[in-house]
Amino acid sequence: GHTLVCGYGQVGEAVCAALKQAGRSVVVIDTDAERLAYASAHGLQVLGGDATDEEVLKRAGVERAGALVSVIHSDPANLYVVLSARGLVPELKIIARASDESAARKMRRAGASEVVNPYQLSGNRIARLMIAPHLARFLSSDLDSSHFTVREGAVPSGYVGKTIEQFGQDSGALVVAIWRDNQALRARPQEVLLSTDTLLLAGTAAEVAGVGS
Amino acid sequence: GHTLVCGYGQVGEAVCAALKQAGRSVVVIDTDAERLAYASAHGLQVLGGDATDEEVLKRAGVERAGALVSVIHSDPANLYVVLSARGLVPELKIIARASDESAARKMRRAGASEVVNPYQLSGNRIARLMIAPHLARFLSSDLDSSHFTVREGAVPSGYVGKTIEQFGQDSGALVVAIWRDNQALRARPQEVLLSTDTLLLAGTAAEVAGVGS
Ligand SMILES: [Ca+2]
Ligand SMILES: [Ca+2]
Numbered sequence: 001g002h003t004l005v006c007g008y009g010q011v012g013e014a015v016c017a018a019l020k021q022a023g024r025s026v027v028v029i030d031t032d033a034e035r036l037a038y039a040s041a042h043g044l045q046v047l048g049g050d051a052t053d054e055e056v057l058k059r060a061g062v063e064r065a066g067a068l069v070s071v072i073h074s075d076p077a078n079l080y081v082v083l084s085a086r087g088l089v090p091e092l093k094i095i096a097r098a099s100d101e102s103a104a105r106k107m108r109r110a111g112a113s114e115v116v117n118p119y120q121l122s123g124n125r126i127a128r129l130m131i132a133p134h135l136a137r138f139l140s141s142d143l144d145s146s147h148f149t150v151r152e153g154a155v156p157s158g159y160v161g162k163t164i165e166q167f168g169q170d171s172g173a174l175v176v177a178i179w180r181d182n183q184a185l186r187a188r189p190q191e192v193l194l195s196t197d198t199l200l201l202a203g204t205a206a207e208v209a210g211v212g213s
Numbered sequence: 214g215h216t217l218v219c220g221y222g223q224v225g226e227a228v229c230a231a232l233k234q235a236g237r238s239v240v241v242i243d244t245d246a247e248r249l250a251y252a253s254a255h256g257l258q259v260l261g262g263d264a265t266d267e268e269v270l271k272r273a274g275v276e277r278a279g280a281l282v283s284v285i286h287s288d289p290a291n292l293y294v295v296l297s298a299r300g301l302v303p304e305l306k307i308i309a310r311a312s313d314e315s316a317a318r319k320m321r322r323a324g325a326s327e328v329v330n331p332y333q334l335s336g337n338r339i340a341r342l343m344i345a346p347h348l349a350r351f352l353s354s355d356l357d358s359s360h361f362t363v364r365e366g367a368v369p370s371g372y373v374g375k376t377i378e379q380f381g382q383d384s385g386a387l388v389v390a391i392w393r394d395n396q397a398l399r400a401r402p403q404e405v406l407l408s409t410d411t412l413l414l415a416g417t418a419a420e421v422a423g424v425g426s
Contacts, residue, residue: 003343010313014336022344069339095339100223114342118331121338123227124353126282126308129327130216131235134392134411135365139352140337148390148397152348174399176389176415177361179347184361186387186415198347202389202399 001066002027006051006081008035011071011097011118016044027060052080057088067093070112075103079110086111150176152200153211155193165189171210173203214279215240219264219294221248224284224310224331229257240273265293270301280306283325288316292323299324363389365413366424368406378402384423386416 002025005012012028019026020043028039029051036046049056051070062068062085070081078096085094096112098104104115128136139150159167164175164187175187179198185191193199201208215238218225225241232239233256241252242264249259262269264283275281275298283294291309298307309325311317317328341349352363372380377388377400388400392411398404406412414421 010330010332011336011339014333015339018337018340019343022340024343067343069343071335071339093343095342097335097339114339116335116338116342117223118335119223120227121334122284122310122329122331123224124231125329125334126224126228126284126310126327127231127235129308129329130232130237130280130282130306132365134397135363135413138390138392138397138413139363148399150348150352150389152345174389176363176387177351179351184347184351186361200348200351 001025001064002045002061004029004051004057004060004062004065004068006030006068006070006078007072007097008032008039008046009071009073012069013039013042015069015071016042020044027065029056029060052077052084054084054088057081057084062088062092065089065092067095069095071097075099075106079103079106082107082110082112148202148204150200150202151205151208151211152179152198153208155195155197155199156210157195159193160195162193163189164191164193167193167199171201171203171207173199173201173207173211176200176202214238214277215258215274217242217264217270217273217275217278217281219243219281219283220285220290220310221245221252221259222284222286225282226252226255228282228284229255233257240278242269242273265290265297267297267301270294270297275301275305278302278305280308282308284310288312288319292316292319295320295323295325361415361417363413363415364418364421364424365392365411366421368408368410368412369423370408372406373408375406376402377404377406380406380412384416384420386414386420386424389413389415 006029008028008030016026027045029047030036031050039046047060068085070078072078082096093113095114096107098107098115098117107115177184177200219242221241221243229239240258242260243249244263252259260273281298283291285291295309306326308327309320311320311328311330320328390397390413
């Protein structure tokens with residue numbers, strides 16, 4: 001399904017650009033006509049209205065959506081959107097912005113699947129730039145670049161029941177870890193891949209092309 | 214040398230917590246007595262004063278510092294700090310916060326080594342949480358946890374001139390890539406390590422313990 005992005009400020013704009021680059025369908029909701037025109041000019045589908053209004057969420061197709069991102073520049077507004085969307089669609093993936101830890105806790109209680117605090121995130125990023133600068137640059141490479149970087153994907157059906165070593169030899173990608181039972185496991189060469197595993201890979205776009213996501 | 218952190222708001226607090234956990238020495242500069250008391254209560258060295266004042270930077274030991282982080286909640290103030298610090302110490306590593314792309318460009322022109330925009334960063338993070346959620350969780354694990362995650366470090370002197378395979382077998386860590394000539398190279402098993410390489414590793418704290426940083 002499509003992704004609803006509520007709020008087209010700086011955060012919303014960056015989310016939409018990355019999702020569009022990844023080929024995802026996006027609908028932007030904002031009250032500001034100027035921001036909407038700007039989103040339209042970036043090739044995005046837009047809907048004018050207040051995302052805190054359930055009717056607006058319904059008109060934007062929240063019941064068929066794959067995910068909702070609430071990145072309005074107001075904690076109360078984002079909290080309201082999270083509560084409304086969670087009430088309408090119990091299984092929806094909802095990611096919300098919160099500007100401090102107290103707001104983040106409220107968002108989680110209201111049903112957000114993930115919460116992003118721009119200031120906490122920036123502090124962690126700056127620390128990583130100081131403690132592990134090369135790693136920070138390696139990991140922040142564009143998801144879609146042709147450079148050697150990290151990506152994730154489902155195990156291709158032809159490799160279920162085969163080993164990590166076989167997958168790596170055929171694809172050329174390096175298996176960094178497998179995500180299984182809600183945690184990262186080291187990629188031992190003889191480990192047999194399950195259909196429910198997610199591969200965490202280092203490689204170029206070409207090398208990971210066979211991996212579904 | 215120590216790290217000067219100018220501004221102890223949410224971003225500054227997160228930077229200091231991560232640097233302290235990594236064993237770095239930090240000095241906080243802020244004008245607000247309440248924020249300084251809060252920083253002190255977190256075990257940080259503090260200096261009351263306006264970081265846009267060169268005299269204050271000098272009193273905080275900018276000339277002996279290893280790095281300076283300017284994360285005041287004001288683009289003009291951060292720009293001023295970057296210009297002052299760059300003027301005082303040509304080789305200093307300077308990381309600054311900027312709240313939009315126009316401010317980020319100014320910071321770079323003024324001499325910032327790295328610029329972090331909380332809103333751009335949050336947008337990218339949200340997109341990654343949607344496009345590659347397991348990878349996002351793997352990579353955002355605490356730098357110092359005992360979990361299996363990513364880290365970086367210099368090549369231990371005993372391994373300069375030896376292969377990646379030898380290093381991996383002895384340490385138990387997985388070499389994801391090597392950082393050489395300002396880019397990430399894939400870690401081919403027979404590649405010989407240089408003293409100037411940086412290893413980008415996946416492993417537990419114990420497995421990467423021999424790696425200097
Ligand atoms: Ca209504
Ligand atoms: Ca002065």
